[in-house]
Amino acid sequence: MRFKDIHGLESTKSLLRSAVKTNHVAHAQLFAGMPGSPALSMALAYATFLNCENPTEEDACGECSSCSKNQKFVHPDVHFIFPVSSTKNVAAKDTKSQLFLKEWRNFLLTTPYGNLQDWSEIYGGEGKQALISTKEKMTIINDLSLKAFEGKFKVMIIWQPELMHKNAANGILKVLEEPPDNSLFLLVSEQPDTLLTTILSRTQRLNIPSFTDQELSEILTSAHGVETSRAKQLAHIADGSLRTALYLSAQVETDNFNFFKQWMRNCHQRQMGQLVDQSDEFAKLNKAAQSTFLKYGLSILREALVSLSTTQDKLFRVEGDEKSFASNFGKVISTDQFQKLSGLISDAAYHVERNANSKLLFMNLSINVSKVFLKK
Ligand SMILES: [Zn+2]
Numbered sequence: 001m002r003f004k005d006i007h008g009l010e011s012t013k014s015l016l017r018s019a020v021k022t023n024h025v026a027h028a029q030l031f032a033g034m035p036g037s038p039a040l041s042m043a044l045a046y047a048t049f050l051n052c053e054n055p056t057e058e059d060a061c062g063e064c065s066s067c068s069k070n071q072k073f074v075h076p077d078v079h080f081i082f083p084v085s086s087t088k089n090v091a092a093k094d095t096k097s098q099l100f101l102k103e104w105r106n107f108l109l110t111t112p113y114g115n116l117q118d119w120s121e122i123y124g125g126e127g128k129q130a131l132i133s134t135k136e137k138m139t140i141i142n143d144l145s146l147k148a149f150e151g152k153f154k155v156m157i158i159w160q161p162e163l164m165h166k167n168a169a170n171g172i173l174k175v176l177e178e179p180p181d182n183s184l185f186l187l188v189s190e191q192p193d194t195l196l197t198t199i200l201s202r203t204q205r206l207n208i209p210s211f212t213d214q215e216l217s218e219i220l221t222s223a224h225g226v227e228t229s230r231a232k233q234l235a236h237i238a239d240g241s242l243r244t245a246l247y248l249s250a251q252v253e254t255d256n257f258n259f260f261k262q263w264m265r266n267c268h269q270r271q272m273g274q275l276v277d278q279s280d281e282f283a284k285l286n287k288a289a290q291s292t293f294l295k296y297g298l299s300i301l302r303e304a305l306v307s308l309s310t311t312q313d314k315l316f317r318v319e320g321d322e323k324s325f326a327s328n329f330g331k332v333i334s335t336d337q338f339q340k341l342s343g344l345i346s347d348a349a350y351h352v353e354r355n356a357n358s359k360l361l362f363m364n365l366s367i368n369v370s371k372v373f374l375k376k
Contacts, residue, residue, distance in 0.1 A: 001044035001045045001070070001108075001112065002045050002062055002067075003017075003045045003059045004058075004059050005041070006038045006045060007211070007215050008211065008212070008215040009209060012042060012206070013042075016046050016049070017049065017058070020055075025050070026184070026204040027178075027179050027183070027185065028177075028179065028184065028187070028203040028204065029185065029187070029203060029206055030187045030189060030204065031043050031186060031189070031206055032192040032205055032208060033188075033209070034190065034210045034240060035241060036210065036211075036241025036242050036243035036244055037113075038113065038242070039188050039190075040108075040113075041112045041113065043157055043186040043188050045060075047070065047075075047078050047155045048060045048066075048067060048070040050151075050184075051077065051152055051155070053066050066151055072105065073104075073105045073108050074105070075151065076151075077148045077149055077151035077154045078155045079155065079157065080097060080101070080104060080157050081097045081139065081156065081158045082132070082158070082159040083116065083130035083131050083160050084096065084100050084123060084130055084133075085120070085128035085131065086125070088124060096133060097132070097136060097139070098139065100123045103122050103123040103124075104123070106122055107123075110122075113242040113243045113246070118243070131164070132168055133165055136165075137167065137172055140156060140168075140175065141171075141172070141175055144156060144175060145180060148182060152182065153182050153184055154182060154184070155184055155185075156184070156185050157188065158187045158188070159188045160188070160190065161187045162191045162194045169196050169198075173198055173199070176202045187199070187203055210240030211240055211241075211245075213235045213317055216231075216235035216238055217232045219245070220235065220245055220246075220249055224246065230249075232318075232319070233322075234249055236317050237292065237295050247288075248292055251286075251288055251292065256292070256296040256297075259281070260293070260296060260300060262274075263297075264329070264369075266278060266366070267366055267370045267373060268370070270370050275363065278362070279359045279362040282359070287352060287353055287358075294345050294348055294349040294352060298345050298349070299318075300318070300325070301329075301342050301345070302317075303318050303330075304326045304327070304329040304333075305335070305338050306326075307327035307329075307330035308330045308335070337375075340372045341369060341372055344368050344369060344372070345365070348365045
């Protein structure tokens with residue numbers, strides 16, 4: 001992974017590059033980013049840049065032997081610690097990151113924006129609580145006590161340090177505070193606020209921004225061949241997460257906009273027969289598509305609310321027909337009704353994964369939405 005492989009985020013990259021160029025590499029950094037953000041990718045790109053033999057002003061060269069090892073995540077001076085659990089082949093008492101390096105590399109190659117669930121599916125620990133065990137304390141200390149084999153820096157990347165056992169966390173405080181020469185820690189966290197304060201106080205925090213709608217939509221169109229208007233719509237629903245955007249783009253396309261528009265109209269005019277038909281249609285979608293539709297509905301409601309408070313174009317995240325629908329919608333209902341509608345649709349989105357009868361769920365939701373429209 002190199003900086004060029006991460007779309008956008010120029011200011012973050014520039015900050016990291018300048019730390020290297022000015023010899024101000026912090027020995028313990030916390031890369032904090034929301035799920036689906038490029039926090040882990042950024043740490044990988046930074047490690048590659050740090051150890052590149054011929055870096056350019058902008059990036060690692062991609063060709064030297066260090067880069068080629070980092071490209072495959074097999075550089076002997078770049079160490080990884082990450083949460084794992086027992087699996088079919090590994091007993092709970094034996095679990096540690098080193099046993100899963102092959103799977104880990106596969107995860108980094110295929111799903112660098114993935115979350116813990118994606119990781120569990122890859123290493124086979126689904127349904128079990130993954131942790132960074134107490135034993136990893138010794139691995140971390142031992143790995144860092146070795147002399148750098150071939151790189152300029154020894155880098156210890158700890159993914160999801162919030163899942164580190166308290167004993168392990170306490171056990172590494174000393175080395176975190178004063179790592180051996182030319183060693184550094186990159187902690188990559190989705191929930192930095194749950195880290196021990198003793199860890200937080202020993203690391204320099206760097207907030208990795210989530211992707212903007214525009215960046216997500218560009219990634220979808222250029223790297224994944226998604227058609228522009230659909231990419232924009234998915235980017236908006238994904239709300240900064242590349243993981244969600246990619247997941248959504250892999251699904252069969254449904255015309256969320258027209259279905260939602262029709263649905264709101266039917267609820268408003270209490271067209272019960274048509275609502276029954278729409279419930280049938282909704283029930284035919286798979287769970288993921290149902291959930292996407294409801295999230296899409298929420299995103300249009302958000303836009304309608306934006307239209308109430310401003311006419312400034314740049315604040316809108318949708319355009320064209322969706323935008324005119326959202327602003328017309330904003331004109332006919334009150335803020336109180338917005339809140340009720342959002343509450344109902346969020347609840348339904350929560351239950352859709354767990355509910356066996358999605359037809360009934362959608363019909364109930366429609367009736368409740370109709371009631372909200374009745375009361376101004
Ligand atoms: Zn290189």
